Amino acid sequence: xxEPRKLEVLRAIVEDYVHxxxxxxxxALVERHRLGVSSATIRNDMAAxxxxxxxxxxxxxxxxxxxDKGYRVFVDQLAAVRPLSAAEKQAIQxxxxxxxxxxxxxxRTVRLLSHLTNQVAVVQYPQLGRARVRHVEAVSLAPRxxxxxxxxxxxxxxxxxxxxxxxxxxxxLAVLRQSFLAATAGKPVSQVGANLAAxxxxxxxxxxxxxxxxxxxxxxxxxxxxxxxxxxxxxAYLARSNSDFLLSISPVxxxxxxxxxxxxxxxxxxxxARGVAVAIGHETAADSLAETSVVATGYGxxxxxIGVLGPTRMDYPATMAAVRxxxxxxxxxxxxx
Amino acid sequence: xxEPRKLEVLRAIVEDYVHxxxxxxxxALVERHRLGVSSATIRNDMAAxxxxxxxxxxxxxxxxxxxDKGYRVFVDQLAAVRPLSAAEKQAIQxxxxxxxxxxxxxxRTVRLLSHLTNQVAVVQYPQLGRARVRHVEAVSLAPRxxxxxxxxxxxxxxxxxxxxxxxxxxxxLAVLRQSFLAATAGKPVSQVGANLAAxxxxxxxxxxxxxxxxxxxxxxxxxxxxxxxxxxxxxAYLARSNSDFLLSISPVxxxxxxxxxxxxxxxxxxxxARGVAVAIGHETAADSLAETSVVATGYGxxxxxIGVLGPTRMDYPATMAAVRxxxxxxxxxxxxx
DNA sequence: TCTAGCACTTGGGTATAGAGAGTGCTAAAG
DNA sequence: CTTTAGCACTCTCTATACCCAAGTGCTAGA
Numbered sequence: 001x002x003e004p005r006k007l008e009v010l011r012a013i014v015e016d017y018v019h020x021x022x023x024x025x026x027x028a029l030v031e032r033h034r035l036g037v038s039s040a041t042i043r044n045d046m047a048a049x050x051x052x053x054x055x056x057x058x059x060x061x062x063x064x065x066x067x068d069k070g071y072r073v074f075v076d077q078l079a080a081v082r083p084l085s086a087a088e089k090q091a092i093q094x095x096x097x098x099x100x101x102x103x104x105x106x107x108r109t110v111r112l113l114s115h116l117t118n119q120v121a122v123v124q125y126p127q128l129g130r131a132r133v134r135h136v137e138a139v140s141l142a143p144r145x146x147x148x149x150x151x152x153x154x155x156x157x158x159x160x161x162x163x164x165x166x167x168x169x170x171x172x173l174a175v176l177r178q179s180f181l182a183a184t185a186g187k188p189v190s191q192v193g194a195n196l197a198a199x200x201x202x203x204x205x206x207x208x209x210x211x212x213x214x215x216x217x218x219x220x221x222x223x224x225x226x227x228x229x230x231x232x233x234x235x236a237y238l239a240r241s242n243s244d245f246l247l248s249i250s251p252v253x254x255x256x257x258x259x260x261x262x263x264x265x266x267x268x269x270x271x272x273a274r275g276v277a278v279a280i281g282h283e284t285a286a287d288s289l290a291e292t293s294v295v296a297t298g299y300g301x302x303x304x305x306i307g308v309l310g311p312t313r314m315d316y317p318a319t320m321a322a323v324r325x326x327x328x329x330x331x332x333x334x335x336x337x
Numbered sequence: 338x339x340e341p342r343k344l345e346v347l348r349a350i351v352e353d354y355v356h357x358x359x360x361x362x363x364x365a366l367v368e369r370h371r372l373g374v375s376s377a378t379i380r381n382d383m384a385a386x387x388x389x390x391x392x393x394x395x396x397x398x399x400x401x402x403x404x405d406k407g408y409r410v411f412v413d414q415l416a417a418v419r420p421l422s423a424a425e426k427q428a429i430q431x432x433x434x435x436x437x438x439x440x441x442x443x444x445r446t447v448r449l450l451s452h453l454t455n456q457v458a459v460v461q462y463p464q465l466g467r468a469r470v471r472h473v474e475a476v477s478l479a480p481r482x483x484x485x486x487x488x489x490x491x492x493x494x495x496x497x498x499x500x501x502x503x504x505x506x507x508x509x510l511a512v513l514r515q516s517f518l519a520a521t522a523g524k525p526v527s528q529v530g531a532n533l534a535a536x537x538x539x540x541x542x543x544x545x546x547x548x549x550x551x552x553x554x555x556x557x558x559x560x561x562x563x564x565x566x567x568x569x570x571x572x573a574y575l576a577r578s579n580s581d582f583l584l585s586i587s588p589v590x591x592x593x594x595x596x597x598x599x600x601x602x603x604x605x606x607x608x609x610a611r612g613v614a615v616a617i618g619h620e621t622a623a624d625s626l627a628e629t630s631v632v633a634t635g636y637g638x639x640x641x642x643i644g645v646l647g648p649t650r651m652d653y654p655a656t657m658a659a660v661r662x663x664x665x666x667x668x669x670x671x672x673x674x
Numbered sequence: 675t676c677t678a679g680c681a682c683t684t685g686g687g688t689a690t691a692g693a694g695a696g697t698g699c700t701a702a703a704g
Numbered sequence: 705c706t707t708t709a710g711c712a713c714t715c716t717c718t719a720t721a722c723c724c725a726a727g728t729g730c731t732a733g734a
Binding site: 360362363364365376380381383384394397398399400 | 694
């Protein structure tokens with residue numbers, strides 16, 4: 001058995017299936033690719049590929065379709081990441097310029113990636129973990145309510161309202177705020193809790209109870225909410241690919257909304273040598289995503305993830321290229337601001 | 338022609354069509370409802386209703402289906418808003434308690450409404466317009482970059498990074514911040530721009546140029562971004578109702594993502610005497626929403642909108658009840674915090 | 675090891691017929 | 705004038721049969 005040709009056949013099957021969206025047979029294969037052998041030979045190779053579990057036939061007399069494992073081999077051994085066209089690079093650059101806010105940057109980025117790939121794009125908020133505290137604000141909203149704001153040098157702004165156990169006038173709050181700021185400013189966000197705990201003893205005894213409540217709120221801000229959040233765009237593409245494919249999109253939409261499953265998956269994905277990570281079909285380890293693949297990579301200092309989600313039958317080389325390129329531009333923008 | 342009975346027939350058609358999801362004929366109608374007349378009589382009434390444009394027959398030998406106009410008459414004249422069950426009220430109350438953040442409240446609310454109605458729920462961020470400024474913060478991020486934060490008493494926090502034309506050290510910024518705060522605190526958010534413009538003359542001449550830049554940024558915050566934003570939940574329900582109905586959900590998903598169309602629609606909808614507004618099918622004046630209806634109402638002081646989006650064939654009485662009830666609880670929660 | 679040929683399987687498309695549902699119309703009854 | 709019963713007609717939907725095209729696996733020979 002000719003091993004290199006066998007893999008070449010697999011590549012041809014994957015490419016044709018992605019392109020024509022229907023099972024591909026031995027005859028069509030020799031017509032569309034210069035394989036230099038007859039269809040009968042291809043049939044032998046295909047039988048071998050099927051034995052290996054890389055392709056399957058939906059029914060006896062249809063062509064073959066790649067399995068998850070088949071896509072995996074394709075992605076690992078056969079796919080060359082296709083460089084982006086100049087027009088695409090231009091589009092990336094022009095769309096990402098002129099964004100101010102972090103929210104705005106991520107919003108534009110995810111839309112861009114979605115349009116570039118014609119698929120659902122997702123981006124995870126940069127994690128606060130490695131960022132440093134730029135500012136801490138505590139604003140009195142009502143006698144017992146305080147709005148806490150934590151601003152990191154990564155540009156993220158976290159806020160939360162906490163209710164405290166005793167009345168707190170403006171002056172007392174200002175004193176506490178100053179102490180908190182001194183204790184945390186310039187230090188890693190991840191250590192906000194520890195740093196605040198360390199200064200408790202230096203406060204007026206009368207203030208310690210309420211200070212502890214506020215400190216707890218700030219510490220919670222440092223680990224919570226937005227870092228565990230995903231922005232999505234292009235869900236409409238799901239419905240479109242669905243029209244010519246039997247993928248029930250309802251569970252996928254649920255997964256996108258719930259975010260929990262997706263966050264776990266993204267955090268588990270590790271980029272390979274080419275700088276992108278791919279989870280194919282069941283590899284996502286989520287029932288709702290059993291028929292979809294995720295192509296993702298990290299960006300920025302914190303290695304937050306950005307990626308694309310689509311049917312397993314997707315154009316992996318192009319998608320991987322787009323994800324990688326967008327992630328690079330995004331990192332550049334964030335570093336520059 | 339018996340007018341009251343004609344309307345009764347319309348009601349029966351709408352209810353049966355919503356329930357059984359297929360065109361309803363004269364025979365089925367007399368079997369399922371105690372109309373007291375024969376099917377032939379119903380047929381006459383149905384012919385009249387069709388002349389009025391309230392129902393149509395998909396083909397010669399199928400039952401009738403309500404038109405947008407038919408639903409309109411049903412909603413206006415025939416639908417009694419059904420009170421919620423005790424269990425539902427309980428669910429509302431328990432789910433909305435324990436929320437702290439405004440973001441959190443809206444997030445929970447929209448999920449709740451979606452589950453309650455089995456449809457897509459949308460909620461608009463409370464508008465800053467009528468709110469008052471609680472706090473203004475300006476934080477130096479880099480020599481020429483300033484993070485502006487505007488906190489309203491409605492609980493919303495707006496932030497933006499602006500780049501200014503000259504270096505600005507901490508002390509200069511602190512002075513400006515203090516001036517801005519004094520000029521705007523406690524006054525309506527809508528007048529931030531005017532109030533800041535008024536104090537420009539009182540600043541040091543050297544500071545005026547950069548102050549104007551910051552003031553412009555703050556003024557922009559007061560009118561922009563989040564107030565024009567919608568949070569959605571339950572998009573997966575769209576795909577489900579789609580499975581047994583021919584509604585292309587792709588444009589709808591697009592509209593939900595774009596938000597622009599939806600925001601315009603929501604702002605144009607005015608609640609009727611029963612406290613809810615309904616836009617049916619083409620009444621939405623958006624091609625992408627031609628096959629969907631929106632049931633919405635205002636909440637809170639600012640009359641921001643909350644509502645539900647689903648196929649025109651929806652259970653209007655139940656949906657209207659759920660929207661109204663959730664909006665009331667939401668208003669209560671926001672007023673209390 | 676590759677190729678050619680062939681029998682076999684099977685899904686999809688088309689034509690046909692029949693059942694079922696529903697309508698509109700007419701004529702008679704209230 | 706309204707309601708009812710009856711009936712012919714239309715149309716969709718389903719089932720059936722059938723054939724065709726695509727594709728396979730296998731065997732024998734180059």
